Amino acid sequence: MSEQRHRGRTEQAAQTAIDQACRMLRLPTIRSQFGDLAEAAARDQMSYLGFLVELLMAECDDRARRRSERRIKAAACPREKSLRAFDFEANPNIDPAIIHTLATCEWGKKDQPLCLIGDPGVGKTGAPRVGWRP
Structure with missing residues (x-):
């Protein structure tokens, strides 16, 4: 039918x-x-x-x-951030070339370790997992 x-x-x-x-x-x-x-x-x-x-x-x-x-x-995550919007002039101790090199993730592809050092709560653990984009 x-x-x-x-x-x-x-x-x-x-x-x-x-x-x-x-x-x-x-x-x-x-x-x-x-x-x-x-x-x-x-x-x-x-x-x-x-x-x-x-x-x-x-x-x-x-x-x-x-x-x-x-x-x-x-989850009420803070707004998504990217390296394009990062203000490197706000902290002159941060070398933009090093950050952009790390952002390519070549160190991970070559099985090289990366150690992030900083005070608790500054985003060492969460940044790569939650909305982090180079």
Whole structure:
């Protein structure tokens, strides 16, 4: 019976049905990206399974991203900081060249140790883990 209901559906009717189903099932990423992914699938001659995988993975990836953003917001972490915004003139004892060299992480790729020294609470442990970007 469901096959008869879906046969002969126009392209516009199909898109409207997908939009309504995505709203009902709470799939915002599939809803917003369906058209672009459908065009790419047709252009790349993707199989139905391949197209379905792309849709579902887009939804999963976006949910993971949003979940991470919610957790960071709920943790009340201080605003994200980057080296581009760092004011090296505020502390002339900090050598910008050394900091930028460390930011490349070459020391880690070469299995060399890094020792950070400083008073408690200055961010030696948390900086590399929470939103730190060179």
